[in-house]
Amino acid sequence: MEEFQGPEPGRHNTSEIRSQRKWWISVFFCGFLILTGDSLVMLLLNFYYVQNNRSENDQYQQYRGTWTQALIQNVAFPILIPLFFILPKPETVSDQTNTRHPPFLRVLLLYLSLGVLVSVYSKLYALARLYVGWGILVPAQLILTSLFSAFINRLKFNRWIIISIIFTLAADFFCAPAFSGTPTEDESYTYGIKAWLILIFPTLAFSLSLSLTQLGFERVLAKTKRYGGSNKKVFRMVLEMQIFVSFVATLVCLVGLFVSGEFKELKGESERFKKGRTYYSLSLVGLALSWQVWAVGLLGLVLSVSGLFADVVHMCASPVVALLVVLAFEFKDDDFGWQRRGALLGSVLALACYFYYLHKTKKKEMAELNKRDNNNNNSEEA
Numbered sequence: 423m424e425e426f427q428g429p430e431p432g433r434h435n436t437s438e439i440r441s442q443r444k445w446w447i448s449v450f451f452c453g454f455l456i457l458t459g460d461s462l463v464m465l466l467l468n469f470y471y472v473q474n475n476r477s478e479n480d481q482y483q484q485y486r487g488t489w490t491q492a493l494i495q496n497v498a499f500p501i502l503i504p505l506f507f508i509l510p511k512p513e514t515v516s517d518q519t520n521t522r523h524p525p526f527l528r529v530l531l532l533y534l535s536l537g538v539l540v541s542v543y544s545k546l547y548a549l550a551r552l553y554v555g556w557g558i559l560v561p562a563q564l565i566l567t568s569l570f571s572a573f574i575n576r577l578k579f580n581r582w583i584i585i586s587i588i589f590t591l592a593a594d595f596f597c598a599p600a601f602s603g604t605p606t607e608d609e610s611y612t613y614g615i616k617a618w619l620i621l622i623f624p625t626l627a628f629s630l631s632l633s634l635t636q637l638g639f640e641r642v643l644a645k646t647k648r649y650g651g652s653n654k655k656v657f658r659m660v661l662e663m664q665i666f667v668s669f670v671a672t673l674v675c676l677v678g679l680f681v682s683g684e685f686k687e688l689k690g691e692s693e694r695f696k697k698g699r700t701y702y703s704l705s706l707v708g709l710a711l712s713w714q715v716w717a718v719g720l721l722g723l724v725l726s727v728s729g730l731f732a733d734v735v736h737m738c739a740s741p742v743v744a745l746l747v748v749l750a751f752e753f754k755d756d757d758f759g760w761q762r763r764g765a766l767l768g769s770v771l772a773l774a775c776y777f778y779y780l781h782k783t784k785k786k787e788m789a790e791l792n793k794r795d796n797n798n799n800n801s802e803e804a
């Protein structure tokens with residue numbers, strides 16, 4: 423006689439264990455991309471400005487070139503297009519009749535608004551780094567990201583997240599990677615009211631873009647027909663978001679480059695480059711590719727965890743970047759002293775706290791699933 427087989431015990435558990443494992447792998451992978459992107463960008467930027475003979479320019483000229491930097495931050499998005507098509511399409515769920523998909527116009531508006539925000543923060547970030555110290559820019563940004571996450575994404579803060587934020591703030595306040603782009607000093611430029619405005623707007627735009635991107639993934643992209651309309655998050659969304667947003671940002675930066683007349687300076691820059699034009703082009707290509715690596719990692723973490731976590735990881739990369747810059751360049755007075763070692767420790771602790779919180783959340787999810795499975799089995803046996 424054939425035995426009646428009830429629902430296989432632990433079936434949900436096995437698939438949950440598998441999906442949690444995949445989730446952890448993607449979190450570590452995206453974190454690695456952010457760290458790699460941040461490090462390469464800073465190393466190449468330093469190389470670029472060292473080679474650029476900045477000190478030979480007049481003070482005005484030293485604050486130029488920021489539209490070019492903004493353009494480079496966004497322009498290499500086409501390298502992601504083949505990857506987008508290689509990744510498998512998500513399956514569409516069969517029960518779609520009742521699902522309301524967001525209209526095309528909403529998706530378009532999302533990409534347009536994020537593209538403009540990204541172009542704003544790319545341009546002003548390039549400028550802000552010339553005016554104000556990293557130690558002020560970065561903590562301000564993390565505080566704003568926390569506020570936006572609380573109000574826009576309804577993120578619930580707990581003690582582990584708060585401790586992680588405090589460690590990150592401390593680490594970044596004491597650990598600015600050396601930056602050879604800083605103009606040869608004129609204090610009035612650095613701390614004037616203009617400098618403070620230039621600090622506030624890119625940090626605002628960056629923080630806002632993280633929260634809106636998270637909202638866009640959850641409320642718009644995950645509900646579209648092409649992603650199954652099932653609220654499932656897949657990596658393809660990251661690539662789609664990055665490609666369309668960077669496309670808009672690139673257009674805005676191109677307009678800025680031409681309207682400001684900065685494009686006329688490109689020839690002079692390539693001629694000034696100490697190692698010659700080939701190295702000039704190679705360093706710009708390297709920078710553009712590194713920015714894409716960074717952006718995919720950042721958006722990947724926004725998708726799989728949150729905008730706040732993505733910002734924490736991005737900020738925690740600074741001490742590592744500072745160490746790499748010390749090893750790669752011989753800038754005067756730049757060493758990896760006790761302050762930076764402390765900052766590195768702060769970053770490690772910040773990440774440990776956040777990861778501990780994520781681990782606890784995932785464990786709780788699994789326990790709830792176990793409980794539900796057990797209840798279902800018991801009621802079917804009764």
Ligand SMILES: Nc1nc2[nH]cnc2c(=O)[nH]1
Nearest residue numbers: 543544547563624625628
């Ligand atoms: N505003 C801003 N722009 C960025 N572009 C790359 N990183 C950053 C950042 O931390 N802040």
